[in-house]
Amino acid sequence: MYQLKTGIKALVDQAFSEIETLSPAQAVALYGDDDVLFIDIRDIRELQREGRIPGSFHAPRGMLEFWADPDSPYFHERFACGKKLVLHCAKGWRSALGAKALQDMGVPRICHFDGGFSAWKELGGAIEEKQ
Numbered sequence: 001m002y003q004l005k006t007g008i009k010a011l012v013d014q015a016f017s018e019i020e021t022l023s024p025a026q027a028v029a030l031y032g033d034d035d036v037l038f039i040d041i042r043d044i045r046e047l048q049r050e051g052r053i054p055g056s057f058h059a060p061r062g063m064l065e066f067w068a069d070p071d072s073p074y075f076h077e078r079f080a081c082g083k084k085l086v087l088h089c090a091k092g093w094r095s096a097l098g099a100k101a102l103q104d105m106g107v108p109r110i111c112h113f114d115g116g117f118s119a120w121k122e123l124g125g126a127i128e129e130k131q
Contacts, residue, residue: 015100020111027113
């Protein structure tokens with residue numbers, strides 16, 4: 001067995017200390033704002049199994065940095081839309097790490113919401129059913 005220099009909990013805690021984190025209620029309140037783009041970074045199987053936030057853009061966590069970099073051959077225009085980008089995952093850990101990575105890259109107006117899709121559902125946020 002090996003010993004990690006930095007574990008996932010420490011990485012997530014560091015991300016939370018450096019990024020903008022919305023509460024689930026704040027995220028639900030932003031839903032429908034034309035200046036906001038929700039980005040779902042969960043695995044496609046999670047979306048198929050649990051549904052998604054209507055109108056959200058799916059950007060798998062593994063491709064996030066590639067899709068956000070204008071110099072990448074995988075760049076996706078949605079990241080350059082100028083809107084506030086609100087990342088989310090299932091619980092808020094992956095989205096915290098993703099938001100920190102994009103913030104470190106220089107992506108403007110990036111944040112995530114704590115609790116992720118699970119918290120969104122608990123609050124009664126809009127959901128597009130499973131596909």
